[in-house]
Amino acid sequence: MSQSLRFQSDKVWQLRGAQVHGGARDPRAITIAGSCIASDAAGGQVLDLPAGWHIVPGFIDAHIHGAMGADVMDADADGLARIARYLPAEGTTSFLATTMTGSTAAIDAALATVAGFESASGSAEMLGVHLEGPFVDRNKAGAQPVEHIVGPDIDLFDRWQAVSGGRIRVVTLAPEQPGGKALVAYLTALGVRASIGHSSCSAAQAEAAITAGATRGTHLFNAMGGLHHRDPGAACALLTHPHARSEIIADGFHITPAMVKLAYHTAGRDRLMAITDAMRAKGLGDGDYELGGQPVKVQNGQARLADGTLAGSVLTFDAAFRNLIDYTGCDIADAIAMSSSNAAEDLGVGDRKGWLVETYDADLVALDANLEVQLTICRGETAYDPLSLLVY
Numbered sequence: 001m002s003q004s005l006r007f008q009s010d011k012v013w014q015l016r017g018a019q020v021h022g023g024a025r026d027p028r029a030i031t032i033a034g035s036c037i038a039s040d041a042a043g044g045q046v047l048d049l050p051a052g053w054h055i056v057p058g059f060i061d062a063h064i065h066g067a068m069g070a071d072v073m074d075a076d077a078d079g080l081a082r083i084a085r086y087l088p089a090e091g092t093t094s095f096l097a098t099t100m101t102g103s104t105a106a107i108d109a110a111l112a113t114v115a116g117f118e119s120a121s122g123s124a125e126m127l128g129v130h131l132e133g134p135f136v137d138r139n140k141a142g143a144q145p146v147e148h149i150v151g152p153d154i155d156l157f158d159r160w161q162a163v164s165g166g167r168i169r170v171v172t173l174a175p176e177q178p179g180g181k182a183l184v185a186y187l188t189a190l191g192v193r194a195s196i197g198h199s200s201c202s203a204a205q206a207e208a209a210i211t212a213g214a215t216r217g218t219h220l221f222n223a224m225g226g227l228h229h230r231d232p233g234a235a236c237a238l239l240t241h242p243h244a245r246s247e248i249i250a251d252g253f254h255i256t257p258a259m260v261k262l263a264y265h266t267a268g269r270d271r272l273m274a275i276t277d278a279m280r281a282k283g284l285g286d287g288d289y290e291l292g293g294q295p296v297k298v299q300n301g302q303a304r305l306a307d308g309t310l311a312g313s314v315l316t317f318d319a320a321f322r323n324l325i326d327y328t329g330c331d332i333a334d335a336i337a338m339s340s341s342n343a344a345e346d347l348g349v350g351d352r353k354g355w356l357v358e359t360y361d362a363d364l365v366a367l368d369a370n371l372e373v374q375l376t377i378c379r380g381e382t383a384y385d386p387l388s389l390l391v392y
Contacts, residue, residue, distance in 0.1 A: 058093025188213025
């Protein structure tokens with residue numbers, strides 16, 4: 001490898017030698033000018049990377065609760081900043097700050113904090129909020145605190161959207177609950193994504209919700225009806241409906257590798273979105289933690305409540321990317337779709353993120369031959385560089 005590049009964020013510079021994916025014009029070079037992808041490297045500096053490496057669009061995590069000891073529900077701006085600084089280490093360049101079922105006051109506080117938060121330069125960009133609950137089914141609560149679950153409520157959503165400064169982009173709900181279809185239609189009219197999750201709805205009810213505008217599913221298979229041959233649940237509708245996308249947690253615990261493969265071969269690469277659903281223990285290792293006021297034990301890479309219920313994950317996004325390839329046999333282009341471009345389209349930022357094309361945000365990850373993260377750039381700024389490829 002050549003000598004480190006002396007990086008200046010306001011200059012033109014180029015990564016060269018690695019295979020560039022994500023729609024790039026040149027398969028062996030990519031140019032960054034300021035915060036964006038540019039067309040050529042005229043007058044720019046060059047960093048040569050090994051030929052066996054890959055440059056891919058930055059990963060987009062549309063469902064993450066926390067990392068490094070911080071949780072969105074802490075209502076702490078410093079905690080949000082800690083999450084945003086950490087995520088590039090796993091190749092994540094954008095994310096949705098995800099809440100969970102809690103008291104009205106607790107959700108108020110979390111959303112008020114998000115309303116005033118902007119990711120710092122050189123950290124993952126917070127694109128908005130994923131409101132997971134409290135409009136869910138008690139019988140499919142999972143790790144959502146049952147005592148705070150309420151029925152779908154348009155007025156309550158309006159309150160929270162106002163508190164968040166209009167930053168709620170996704171709402172997970174159970175559409176079969178009273179008021180569920182009305183909330184789906186209301187969210188759809190506003191351009192907010194209604195996501196079927198923590199729901200007991202049948203396949204037919206899920207189909208009706210999708211027709212009404214609920215064009216995504218929250219952590220496919222988990223906390224929803226599955227694929228029983230005489231009683232297909234929401235998972236069946238989400239897998240087979242051409243206008244629905246689904247989140248998927250590819251950690252090998254939430255879903256077996258065989259079911260990830262089934263989802264890939266049924267829905268195809270363009271209708272799955274990898275997420276981590278990570279909680280505050282991500283990045284810290286095994287130990288005792290907390291989620292929504294409930295004690296969580298993390299052991300051997302699994303986060304569980306005292307009764308054994310999975311309580312989010314400690315999955316890193318780069319591991320999810322590798323797992324998708326390993327579990328399904330897909331190629332890197334397919335894994336990119338499931339890790340970046342699909343989420344960009346779903347969240348309404350597909351005009352600036354998810355691909356490595358001219359004028360798009362310079363959000364990119366350099367992976368070595370083993371698909372391990374070696375360099376992450378967020379909006380043109382170095383966010384993770386363990387090998388010191390860049391100097392200042």
